[in-house]
Structures are given as structure tokens and as C-alpha cells.
Amino acid sequence: MVNYPTKRSTPATKINKTSFGHRGMNLEDDLNQTNQYYLDLNMANIHKKPTPITIVKVDYPTRSKSKITEAYFNVPSTTDYNGVYRGKAIDFEAKEIGRLTSFPMSKVHPHQIKHMENIVHHGGIAFIIMRFTGMDETYLVFIQDMLDYIKTSQRKSLPYEWVKSNCHLIPYTLTPPVHYLKVLDETIFKGVHR
């Protein structure tokens, strides 16, 4: 049985390591590198999903190559990343917050939140990876913790201070740049035989 983290005043695991000077890569690039690292080292199989679009027109300039000439972005109904780690389905969304000092809930679509709750209901692990660019800090926030806070506090954003005290700092390392599976090892999989 895995230890699902529940609401608590102090986090079960808090990684106190300071993040080192970050090279200004964006979160998506860092996560792509991290997922490739996990794949190469046979640690996990987690991928970014393609951008959901509606294709309207396709040209066939040559027999082998098709060129999309009209398409539109769709509102995503699921999250950006999913896969499998240590037998569990992993599902998450990643957001950069710039220089704000709180994470606005409007950054995540309500159906994405509903989707993540549903993943947890079916036995998967769902979370948001948020980077406060101003602080150069990246956190992993379990969807249940976030929803508990939102419901209790009636707020429309997660203040940086709350994130700092209740969420899981992902230390910056060179390889991989965003080692978020370490957080899962130290929380959900804590004490679980590999």
C-alpha cells in the first residue's frame, strides 16, 4: 500500500537543500530533459502529451509529406504529462508563475483539476509542478493538498508562504534538472519496497 499524503500542518518530507544557480531554462525544457533522463536510466516512463489541436485543412504537396495549413488550439481537457512510475499511473500539470508571490488557481483549467481528482480516485498519482521564477524555486504540490487548502481557505490562489511550508521543494540538480520522482520516493513511496 502506498502512503498517500493527506492534509497536514507540516509536510511529511521537506527537502531543505538550497537550489543552486539555475541556468534560465524554462520549466518545459527542464521537464523534457528530466523525463528523457528517467527513460534513458530506465527509472520511469513519463511523457509530455502533444498539444491538443483541431486540424481543419491539410495539403499534400508530395505523396509522402502532409502539411497542415489550418488548425486551432483546443482547450486541454487533461494534463500535459503522464506515464508510469513504480507501477503507478503518474499524471501532472506544470506551470511557471513568473515573479508573482502566489499561484493563481486560474492558471489551471477547472476540468484539468477535475481530471486530476479523477486520476487519484482510480489509483493514480496527480500533482502540479509549479515554478516561482522570481524565487528560482520549483515545487511539487499534490492535487489533494491543493484542493484541501482551496476549500478551507476559500482563496483563489496559493500564497508562496503556504506553498513553501506545505509543498515539496524540488531541488535543482544538473542531471536531471527537475528530479520530481525523488519527492514521490520520499512521500508516497516512503517505506514501500521497490
Add this chain to the structure above:
Amino acid sequence: MVNYPTKRSTPATKINKTSFGHRGMNLEDDLNQTNQYYLDLNMANIHKKPTPITIVKVDYPTRSKSKITEAYFNVPSTTDYNGVYRGKAIDFEAKEIGRLTSFPMSKVHPHQIKHMENIVHHGGIAFIIMRFTGMDETYLVFIQDMLDYIKTSQRKSLPYEWVKSNCHLIPYTLTPPVHYLKVLDETIFKGVHR
């Protein structure tokens, strides 16, 4: 512990129910309906991934709407469908075979096969759903069974007779049209407490 099906001369479960007259929907539409049904009835959370494309040019005719004017299809590196069911990561590819009497392995890209093997390695469940349109029959083939056969027989296709005897027929029902989770219940999850 789940019962992973292994190579065998007779299948652990063979659904002998005859498929009823099918209404000529294509497999992708049937699977979308099926996954929506699973989602609505809170049985599983499985989605088709968006088509992977590379976006080259985007126009912004209005402030709110972006129009993609040049994009190309990518070779998919993963499968088309994934999600979570009964706590396990689910990953599969779906292929229609038309009136052929064997499933050509060339229908699935080698990196998709490698991807599915990797999913199983990490504890997920991976398979191919194949529809022999000519016979109006849809089968679920576990990736391990397929690879075992390919390695042993040195063939480049799966003959219909082999599929019929060794794979799992998905009976056609109206709701849902392709009830593939039933096959998982009767094989991998057989005897596993829900």
C-alpha cells in the same frame, strides 16, 4: 499481485460470445465512445492522446484566437491511448486491419513496441486493440504475447488464426462499443479484489 498473462497454447480467458452486427463505425470512434462511457460511469480514466505535430507558423488574426498555418505530423514515439484503471497504468495502440487475414507488424512502429515493453517493465499494462474489419472482430493482444509469438515464429505478421486462438475477442456491445476493460477484468485482474 496482478496475474500477468504469459505465453500459453490456449488463452486463460476466451470470450466465445459472437459479435453482433456492427454499425460500421470506425475503431477510433468506437474507442472514443467507450472511453467516454468509462469516464461517465467512473470506471476508468483513459484518453486518446492528441496527434503529435510540429508547429512551424502561427497567425494571430485576433487577440484571443491563434491560427496554426503551418504544421507537420510527427512519427509517434508513444502509443495513442493511455490512462489509469484499477490503480494500474494502461497504455495501448489501436489498429484497423481492413480485409487482411493477418496483422502486419509494420502497422506498429518499432519505437511504439519498445515503448509498450517499457510500460510493462515499469508495472503498467500494455496491449494492442486490433480490428479485423473483414471479419467484424476486435481483439485485445497483450504486448508480451505478441512479442513472444514474433520471436518464436520469426514471422513479420500475426495470422488471423493465431490471433483467434491466442488473443482475446472483445465482444461488440452497444454501450460501450468496445468493452476492452472486461478482458482485463477476466485476465490480469482475475481474482484480484476490486
